[in-house]
Amino acid sequence: TGAHAEVEFKNVTFRYAGAEKAAVEDISFLAKPGETTAIIGSTGAGKTSLVQLIPRFYDIESGSILVNGIDIREMKQHTLREKIGYVPQKASLFSGTIAENVRFGAKDATDQEVMDALQTAQAIDFVNEKEDGINTYIEQAGSNLSGGQKQRLAIARALVRKPEIYIFDDSFSALDYKTDAKLRSALKEETGNSTIILVAQRVNTVMDADRIIVLNEGKLAGIGTHEELLKDNTIYQEIVES
Ligand code: GTP
Ligand code: MG
Structure with a gap:
């Protein structure tokens, strides 16, 4: 119940002004209300760049980002940012x-x-x-x-x-494992139908997310649950073993 907002990326490509290489390339995924969508990838993979596109700190080069089916470029900045806890x-x-x-x-x-x-x-x-x-x-x-x-x-x-949408960019990295786990479980309890998008570098923080997005050099290397990715995603396996 209550206000909620689904976030959808459709073939999103983004490049910093003057950069040769796209920081985010052809990314598509759906982050659903009441669920946690985690983004994992090594340093420089494009995690921060990707999440900063949601409050529209930067404009994308191609594709679209939809919040509840509405292209964020068609929303007032104030209306969009009010929905987001970044x-x-x-x-x-x-x-x-x-x-x-x-x-x-x-x-x-x-x-x-x-x-x-x-x-x-x-x-x-x-x-x-x-x-x-x-x-x-x-x-x-x-x-x-x-x-x-x-x-x-x-x-x-x-x-x-x-807010309807939470974006946590590596917000758990300085916490010990126990506090990290307690915090994420409290978030699940208290944020109801909000959409949680959580960036992390360590596997423990993303393991119980509803969906994990694996980023590698700006590109989508896989989407799935921890178990699914463990089975068949080499990039995710490398992160787990590192
Ligand atoms: P960590 O936070 O270190 O884990 O990395 P990240 O996954 O958040 O990567 P990020 O999105 O910060 O960077 C992705 C790519 O974009 C890298 O190649 C960065 O060098 C580049 N980049 C990041 N910020 C900027 C910027 O403000 N300007 C330009 N030109 N490039 C940037
Ligand atoms: Mg970052």
Whole structure:
């Protein structure tokens, strides 16, 4: 129930201005509401480039990207971006309290909603350990926080907006395996019918996704579940063994 949004790539090719080689080449897939679509591939494979096309940070060269069947080029930028909770690979915090940082983009969120988002993001324990809780001041760029703590605050920032589409670009990389697993299971519980698109480099993070997209040098090397890809996808097997 509730608002939801399906994301479909149809033969999408994208090239950075002046680049000889396409960063994303002829990619097609469907990311469904209520499901997790994971994107895996080695560094430089085009994962970040691909997900940044969804909020339209760049325009594609050919093909189309549809949200609920509508070409994103035909949508108002504001309408499109309102649907998306995007956690960038290098999420940045600003000088201000934890609550202010989480509320960024959702100014009307109550303290309870901030706490709920922190809970789902597995951040509530370390926040509560601080004397001032959600009113703890974050130094410039979060220098008084660990990498994993910053990632979880950035995830909470997306959660508090309750978007229809979540994009997590390598947002779990600084977390230990246990926290990573707990966070992903809490996300599944709490995000209902939202569409989750999750970029990762390690297999553990993508293993239980509904569908895994394997990228290699900008191209689609395979789509399937962990078991399916393990059986017959050499690129995926290489990632598993690395
Ligand atoms: P990791 O984040 O390292 O795991 O890599 P990724 O899979 O996210 O790859 P990404 O999408 O960042 O890069 C894909 C290709 O596009 C690489 O060849 C990059 O060098 C290139 N690229 C990335 N960003 C830019 C950019 O802003 N301009 C140009 N010209 N090329 C870029
Ligand atoms: Mg990247």
